[in-house]
Amino acid sequence: MSGQADQPFLDDLSLSLDEAWKLLVRGSRDRKSPLHTPAVASVRRDGSPSQRIMVLREATRESRMLRFNTDRRASKVDDINDGAPIAILGYHPGAKVQLRLSGVGRIEHSSASCDAAWNEATLYGKRCYLAHPAPGSPVDAPTSGLDPEMEGRKPEGFEVAPARENFAVLLAEIDQIEWLYLAHTGHRRALFTWDEEKGQWTSHWLVP
């Protein structure tokens, strides 16, 4: 059972916020972290909610930014475009922490940060963006969307180069973090809201 000595953040808002960002940063770097693959929710043009699992590629506390990679032709790209509301949900069973984040999403296709993300993607990762026709297109037969000749082997750099055209990054600027820590001794829930004027997070405990 976890005690306060193990979890110094238990009764401390500032340390809880530190812990939230630590988990996110670790989630972006560690493929085994459950926060590596959170659910990302957006709102369709008709107002209905839509969510999907995405790989968290980068989390930066200073800029409150999370980065995900995606296909420029995906339906979420149309929904998010430049400045749509976005929500991200993850649960880390080991840390016993649920994180509900929300903010504003932005898709970039030809920026320096998109170039950098493309450069750091693996050849297998880049291959996904060769899918034809576009992701989500109805087809008559089961398919990976890839040329069968490209399946089951590592592609060469020149083969995946045309996929850059379909590659984009989704940047989520986080302005609210809801923290829920599960403890036998009593759960803890807190809300952190970014105050743009003060340039700092405001924090409140909530009843779990």
Ligand SMILES: Cc1cc2nc3c(=O)[nH]c(=O)nc-3n(C[C@H](O)[C@H](O)[C@H](O)COP(=O)(O)O)c2cc1C
């Ligand atoms: C473990 C896992 C990781 C995924 N990672 C991504 C990702 O990083 N980017 C992405 O666009 N889709 C990713 N997907 C696929 C999405 O969940 C989704 O099916 C796809 O992007 C189409 O979503 P959309 O039609 O809402 O745009 C992942 C799916 C799984 C199961």
